[in-house]
């Protein structure tokens with residue numbers, strides 16, 4: 372557009388720092404330029420279609436509408452150290468894990484880097500807060516939308532953007548090993564989390580189809596390589612489902628497999644997804660499982676459930692096909 376280069380920086384600050392949703396807000400650009408920009412471009416935005424606030428812990432879930440009338444969900448949680456947002460990376464999911472709601476309505480499309488970021492700006496503006504931590508644990512598989520996710524990370528980390536430190540960002544993957552190696556080469560200071568959920572191929576292949584392509588040993592080797600190269604401890608999520616993966620024998624096998632790795636395990640009591648019918652392990656079983664890990668030198672914590680009354684917990688976010696589908700989420 373034959374503009375001087377400093378204009379790019381000004382626009383970047385409006386888009387990524389302030390989260391502007393209209394060129395009219397960019398008051399340090401001439402009116403003429405603002406008009407030209409809006410003739411050629413649009414700004415991705417997540418419109419708030421619905422908002423649910425947990426009566427139990429104040430967790431907030433948004434149902435966002437995208438420009439093409441697709442819907443995604445995001446969750447904001449308050450911790451002692453600040454606000455964390457759990458963002459979606461895709462509309463729906465292809466991965467087909469048998470315990471997760473995000474995959475039930477199938478896969479529609481990838482989110483753009485702007486749409487991922489816009490979830491943060493929309494929530495910040497609506498709540499009047501500053502979000503300090505980001506977890507990519509909403510709808511979708513971030514490593515199945517790798518390029519856009521990397522652009523998102525770059526922008527969210529940029530000092531002219533939201534300026535969120537890489538150390539405050541977590542990416543969760545069901546285990547797409549090739550992308551783990553790609554990310555390893557970037558040597559970022561973020562936290563990589565693996566949705567493991569089983570100690571062996573027999574159980575994992577039944578619950579997570581991705582395991583057929585990338586079996587447990589291949590995945591764990593990639594995690595060891597990743598930790599060694601980046602110096603960052605890898606986290607594992609392990610959702611406990613009654614009678615499926617929660618025996619002491621399973622815990623022992625898991626501890627054996629992870630022995631000597633720089634890692635941490637988050638145990639998650641399975642959250643209810645009505646179509647799935649999985650049953651949560653008892654508190655006693657969860658404690659026993661955790662103790663076996665600890666006795667064998669593996670760091671483990673049991674994740675506190677947030678947003679349970681608004682279907683905002685891990686694995687409960689879903690790709691809604693139409694607006695009415697959302698109403699059953701109301702509390």
Ligand code: SAH
Nearest residue numbers: 471508511512543544545566641642685686
């Ligand atoms: N696709 C990525 C990002 C989703 S993160 C991934 O698989 O990691 C959402 C986390 O919640 C994942 O660890 C997922 O396995 C877990 N999860 C899915 N369904 C769940 C359920 N019903 N209860 C508890 N955790 C669940």
